[in-house]
Amino acid sequence: MLKLVGVSKTFFPGTANERRALRQVALELAEGDFATVIGSNGAGKSTLLNVIAGSLATDGGAIMIDGRDVTKLPANRRAGLLARVFQDPQAGTAPHLTIEQNMSIALTRGRRRGLGPGVGRRRRAEFREQLAVLGLGLENRLKTRVGMLSGGQRQALSLLMASFTRPKLLLLDEHTAALDPARAELVTALTEKVVADSQLTALMVTHNMAQALRVGNRLVMMHEGEIILELCADQKRRTTVADLMDRFTSVKGQMADRSLLS
Amino acid sequence: MQNAIEQGLIFALLALGVFLTYRILNFADLTVDSSFTTGGGTAAILIYNGADPYLATAAGCAAGALAGLITGLLHTKLRIDPLLASILTMLALYSVNLRIMGGPNVGLNLRDGQPVETIFLPLKQAKLMASWQAVGILAAVALALTVVIVWFLATNFGLAAQATGDNPQMAVAGGISTDFTKIVTLMISNGLVGLSGAVYAQFQGFADVGMGIGLILVGLASVIVGNAILGTRYMALAVLGVVVGSVVYRLVLYYAIYWEIAAAGDMRLISAVLVVIALVISQSERLRGWAARISPFRSATIPEPLTAPELRAEPAEGPTPADPTPADPAPARPALVRPAPADPDQGEEG
Numbered sequence: 001m002l003k004l005v006g007v008s009k010t011f012f013p014g015t016a017n018e019r020r021a022l023r024q025v026a027l028e029l030a031e032g033d034f035a036t037v038i039g040s041n042g043a044g045k046s047t048l049l050n051v052i053a054g055s056l057a058t059d060g061g062a063i064m065i066d067g068r069d070v071t072k073l074p075a076n077r078r079a080g081l082l083a084r085v086f087q088d089p090q091a092g093t094a095p096h097l098t099i100e101q102n103m104s105i106a107l108t109r110g111r112r113r114g115l116g117p118g119v120g121r122r123r124r125a126e127f128r129e130q131l132a133v134l135g136l137g138l139e140n141r142l143k144t145r146v147g148m149l150s151g152g153q154r155q156a157l158s159l160l161m162a163s164f165t166r167p168k169l170l171l172l173d174e175h176t177a178a179l180d181p182a183r184a185e186l187v188t189a190l191t192e193k194v195v196a197d198s199q200l201t202a203l204m205v206t207h208n209m210a211q212a213l214r215v216g217n218r219l220v221m222m223h224e225g226e227i228i229l230e231l232c233a234d235q236k237r238r239t240t241v242a243d244l245m246d247r248f249t250s251v252k253g254q255m256a257d258r259s260l261l262s
Numbered sequence: 263m264q265n266a267i268e269q270g271l272i273f274a275l276l277a278l279g280v281f282l283t284y285r286i287l288n289f290a291d292l293t294v295d296s297s298f299t300t301g302g303g304t305a306a307i308l309i310y311n312g313a314d315p316y317l318a319t320a321a322g323c324a325a326g327a328l329a330g331l332i333t334g335l336l337h338t339k340l341r342i343d344p345l346l347a348s349i350l351t352m353l354a355l356y357s358v359n360l361r362i363m364g365g366p367n368v369g370l371n372l373r374d375g376q377p378v379e380t381i382f383l384p385l386k387q388a389k390l391m392a393s394w395q396a397v398g399i400l401a402a403v404a405l406a407l408t409v410v411i412v413w414f415l416a417t418n419f420g421l422a423a424q425a426t427g428d429n430p431q432m433a434v435a436g437g438i439s440t441d442f443t444k445i446v447t448l449m450i451s452n453g454l455v456g457l458s459g460a461v462y463a464q465f466q467g468f469a470d471v472g473m474g475i476g477l478i479l480v481g482l483a484s485v486i487v488g489n490a491i492l493g494t495r496y497m498a499l500a501v502l503g504v505v506v507g508s509v510v511y512r513l514v515l516y517y518a519i520y521w522e523i524a525a526a527g528d529m530r531l532i533s534a535v536l537v538v539i540a541l542v543i544s545q546s547e548r549l550r551g552w553a554a555r556i557s558p559f560r561s562a563t564i565p566e567p568l569t570a571p572e573l574r575a576e577p578a579e580g581p582t583p584a585d586p587t588p589a590d591p592a593p594a595r596p597a598l599v600r601p602a603p604a605d606p607d608q609g610e611e612g
């Protein structure tokens with residue numbers, strides 16, 4: 001479903017501030033794969049998602065989604081294939097539009113938008129049904145402006161907006177990091193539910209190793225722009241947080257040695 | 263007074279255009295000052311040369327839309343900042359407007375001793391200018407356009423345009439070509455401004471190359487006053503408020519002069535002060551809360567900034583780790599504090 005070949009991204013190339021955020025990253029997700037992504041700050045996780053979504057252009061390599069080469073496609077034209085939820089609960093919704101209007105924009109993601117009504121009776125019924133899945137009572141607040149919702153509610157809504165249209169690929173970038181633990185838990189549970197229900201292919205960045213091991217069927221660890229560890233479902237089940245920490249420290253050591261030598 | 267209301271209703275078309283850019287797109291578009299004249303000048307020169315006044319008015323609208331297209335292209339294709347892109351168009355159009363009119367002004371009262379046929383000629387001949395009948399006709403036009411705009415904003419495309427101004431990051435992630443929504447909305451906006459200019463030129467009986475100078479302030483003041491009166495909670499009321507605001511603005515102006523509180527030349531200053539006060543209120547949470555409390559409409563009466571994180575019912579939850587992702591920063595508001603270049607020699611709009 002998703003295939004990355006030799007994807008690189010360097011910020012400020014050729015200057016003193018040069019940052020190689022992605023180095024020859026290769027990654028393949030089969031349909032229905034749910035991979036968690038971990039790595040220290042600055043490892044390139046967000047850059048990876050931004051490159052896949054098209055909000056950043058790659059310097060080299062190719063990106064395929066559902067068999068289509070999207071490497072050169074601008075972000076808004078990839079939206080028909082993928083949907084994303086950002087870390088910032090404010091980022092995924094339009095605060096001055098109502099819940100149903102936000103849902104309408106999500107529903108028409110990647111389609112041509114004409115002069116038909118944004119929210120008609122049929123759509124409203126569908127939105128109500130979808131919102132009920134969240135169990136937050138939002139289905140009774142269709143005409144509430146999203147800016148009036150709490151961070152947790154907004155993030156749950158963003159998640160629903162990203163998923164109910166069944167995109168080929170769902171990208172989640174630390175989407176629970178800005179929430180308090182209880183709400184983070186709720187949104188994580190919702191994430192697992194919607195991904196399972198709609199059998200989505202998903203890539204979820206998290207800073208919580210336990211969560212990364214618990215959720216999804218694959219795990220990817222990044223460090224300094226490289227994927228340094230990939231676990232399949234079986235391996236994942238047998239791995240503990242301590243194992244991950246060990247792996248991380250040893251790889252870090254190796255990489256430090258390598259850079260000393262070179 | 264009817265005359266003031268008539269003017270208010272004609273300038274309401276301009277204010278509706280300003281509403282679309284300033285409130286919906288969150289785009290500080292100063293093209294207005296010249297696209298008004300482009301619309302007025304185009305219609306005037308066509309009418310002067312014998313064209314059908316309604317077709318000429320439509321041409322004025324189209325000319326305004328073209329001006330909006332230029333600003334849109336400068337901003338989206340050449341990545342020029344909104345304010346600067348619109349100032350460039352505005353300044354360049356001054357020369358274009360002179361070319362269109364073939365001189366600094368075009369008279370529309372008499373030609374070869376015959377009255378020129380404008381859309382107002384029937385009213386003039388029936389001695390119905392500055393009458394309630396004329397007010398009624400103009401009000402019907404303004405209300406019809408209000409209905410069209412409210413409808414437009416609720417369409418799929420209209421929602422996309424709203425999202426473009428409200429949260430561009432979300433809009434792009436939702437597959438919206440924000441370049442396209444901006445260009446189209448700028449064209450509609452300046453089309454309305456051009457239409458306003460075309461009608462106003464016929465109303466006052468001439469087009470003048472300076473007729474649009476400072477009108478961005480009039481438009482902003484109308485939007486801000488109108489939204490303060492009718493609120494922004496419901497889109498229909500917000501748009502209607504713009505028309506109301508434009509009429510209120512003209513009436514205030516009329517009575518200020520009538521009661522000799524202010525001279526006609528003071529209005530620019532008063533408009534600018536009014537806009538500054540409204541902007542300060544809309545940017546200060548405390549003042550906004552205070553204004554909302556004393557207002558009869560309670561919630562959301564005072565226009566709030568388009569990106570208002572403080573709208574959230576709960577405080578930010580938990581720590582938000584800093585993330586250097588470019589996609590993260592909240593959409594910036596255009597700086598609108600810089601007023602359009604004022605020309606002290608110009609009387610208040612003719």
Ligand SMILES: Nc1ncnc2c1ncn2[C@@H]1O[C@H](COP(=O)(O)OP(=O)(O)O)[C@@H](O)[C@H]1O
Nearest residue numbers: 011019021041042043044045046047586587588
């Ligand atoms: N827009 C940007 N401009 C410059 N440098 C950036 C930008 N985005 C990310 N970086 C840099 O790229 C590296 C990877 O960042 P990021 O992908 O955000 O890491 P992560 O999400 O894993 O914490 C960091 O060194 C960061 O400073």
Ligand SMILES: [Mg+2]
Nearest residue numbers: 045046585587
């Ligand atoms: Mg990150």
